[in-house]
Amino acid sequence: MADVFRINTSALAAGSVLDVDCAAYRGKALVYVIEAGQTLTGIAGAFGTTVKVLETLNNIPNINRIAAGQKLVVPKK
Numbered sequence: 001m002a003d004v005f006r007i008n009t010s011a012l013a014a015g016s017v018l019d020v021d022c023a024a025y026r027g028k029a030l031v032y033v034i035e036a037g038q039t040l041t042g043i044a045g046a047f048g049t050t051v052k053v054l055e056t057l058n059n060i061p062n063i064n065r066i067a068a069g070q071k072l073v074v075p076k077k
Helices: 040-046 051-057
Strands: 017-022 027-033 071-075
Touching: 040 051, 051 071
Parallel strands: none
Antiparallel strands: 017 027, 027 071
16 A cells, blocks of 8 residues: 555554545545444444445455454555
8 A cells, every 4th residue: 555655664553544536536536544443344334335336435355354453554544
């Protein structure tokens, strides 16, 4: 993700949100850092989107295997 957005993502802490342009989403998006205990369902609900959208935007091979500290592109409301 860092190469796509040309940012230093190591400086992002869990729960951080970064505003970016996302060509894959064809609009504004955010980079969100997953916190311990979170699920894609909960994250999708918090950002007003669906698990399928998060799965597609982030090329997630197994929606049940996400990790704290992982960065996700989420559509901006």
